[in-house]
Amino acid sequence: MGSTNESASAQEKQPLFSFGIISDVQYADIPDGRSFIGVPRYYRHSILVLQRAVQNWNHHKKLKFVINLGDIVDGFCPKDQSLNAVKKVVNEFDKFNGPVYHLIGNHCLYNLPRKQLLPLLKIPGVDDHAYFDFSPIPEYRFVVLDGYDVSAIGWPQDHPKTLEALNFLHEKNPNSEKNSPSGLVGLERRFLMFNGAVGKEQLEWLDGVLQEASNLKQKVVICCHLPLDPGTSSPEALLWNYDQVMDVIHAYNCVKLCLAGHDHKGGCSIDSHGIHHRTLEAALECPSGRDAFGYVDVYDDRLSLVGTDRMHSTDMCFKLQANC
Ligand SMILES: Nc1ccn([C@@H]2O[C@H](COP(=O)(O)O)[C@@H](O)[C@H]2O)c(=O)n1
Numbered sequence: 001m002g003s004t005n006e007s008a009s010a011q012e013k014q015p016l017f018s019f020g021i022i023s024d025v026q027y028a029d030i031p032d033g034r035s036f037i038g039v040p041r042y043y044r045h046s047i048l049v050l051q052r053a054v055q056n057w058n059h060h061k062k063l064k065f066v067i068n069l070g071d072i073v074d075g076f077c078p079k080d081q082s083l084n085a086v087k088k089v090v091n092e093f094d095k096f097n098g099p100v101y102h103l104i105g106n107h108c109l110y111n112l113p114r115k116q117l118l119p120l121l122k123i124p125g126v127d128d129h130a131y132f133d134f135s136p137i138p139e140y141r142f143v144v145l146d147g148y149d150v151s152a153i154g155w156p157q158d159h160p161k162t163l164e165a166l167n168f169l170h171e172k173n174p175n176s177e178k179n180s181p182s183g184l185v186g187l188e189r190r191f192l193m194f195n196g197a198v199g200k201e202q203l204e205w206l207d208g209v210l211q212e213a214s215n216l217k218q219k220v221v222i223c224c225h226l227p228l229d230p231g232t233s234s235p236e237a238l239l240w241n242y243d244q245v246m247d248v249i250h251a252y253n254c255v256k257l258c259l260a261g262h263d264h265k266g267g268c269s270i271d272s273h274g275i276h277h278r279t280l281e282a283a284l285e286c287p288s289g290r291d292a293f294g295y296v297d298v299y300d301d302r303l304s305l306v307g308t309d310r311m312h313s314t315d316m317c318f319k320l321q322a323n324c
């Protein structure tokens with residue numbers, strides 16, 4: 001039998017809670033294809049990956065919730081099938097025995113306008129915005145950002161946010177095809193139509209949430225479809241104003257991890273302030289029988305992503321902790 005000390009240390013190793021993760025399912029009932037740069041995309045198989053993820057999460061039994069990092073359906077989905085495709089994927093997520101928090105991605109917005117999409121995904125945003133926060137236990141807060149707040153996709157064509165985004169792209173990207181990074185150099189290559197920005201009001205909201213979390217001594221996990229750190233992403237996939245968002249985040253010490261999707265190959269980095277960034281490997285890019293999903297064990301001093309198959313496991317210890 002173990003001593004009291006041994007059982008105390010075994011207890012310390014139990015996570016405070018755990019949650020499931022998946023990104024870029026991009027389901028469509030169409031034959032396999034490829035990305036612009038030739039990476040295979042398995043549009044029909046991706047929903048099988050999601051089904052296996054939900055089985056795995058339910059089997060785990062202790063996951064408090066699931067986060068979908070965005071892009072549940074693909075832009076190539078025939079538009080007369082968009083609504084049914086979104087409902088079909090949401091229905092698979094709903095088989096998880098707990099809450100599911102969805103983020104929007106560019107491919108969701110190619111299929112349905114925000115007004116229609118947000119209620120289907122049960123996103124609790126205000127005025128068709130898709131940012132919100134929740135606190136699963138008093139010690140932790142999750143902040144979901146809307147990376148397509150300022151965007152040329154998803155809002156009505158004459159909406160001020162569409163016009164702001166088109167003006168911005170006109171200024172930053174000289175190509176007539178605004179999804180082309182041709183001629184753009186380094187981090188400028190993010191100024192593409194399939195990306196977007198966090199608007200001024202959302203930045204102020206984020207500042208207020210992080211202030212409150214700091215006052216409450218909460219640790220914060222940020223979730224955004226678009227990556228926020230050049231170290232974890234190709235330049236072409238970054239949020240337009242990732243630097244402004246990170247300036248707000250860096251003004252506080254509460255944020256421990258930023259989770260993202262969009263850049264399908266996945267990646268991880270630790271920024272200059274010791275914040276972990278993890279971009280998730282896409283479910284869409286799993287060939288037959290392969291998987292990409294996982295769950296995160298949450299501790300006082302670290303977050304541990306336990307990945308399945310193509311989703312790599314990542315141990316993310318907080319700054320100033322020994323042995324990290
Ligand atoms: N280097 C690139 C990448 C993309 N495009 C354009 O974006 C569209 C979407 O790209 P996917 O990665 O989803 O295939 C693509 O159809 C191109 O129009 C580009 O021009 N240059």
Ligand SMILES: O=P(O)(O)OC[C@H](O)CO
Nearest residue numbers: 194234236237262263264
């Ligand atoms: O999922 P997509 O088609 O928007 O692709 C995004 C690219 O991976 C960004 O580099």
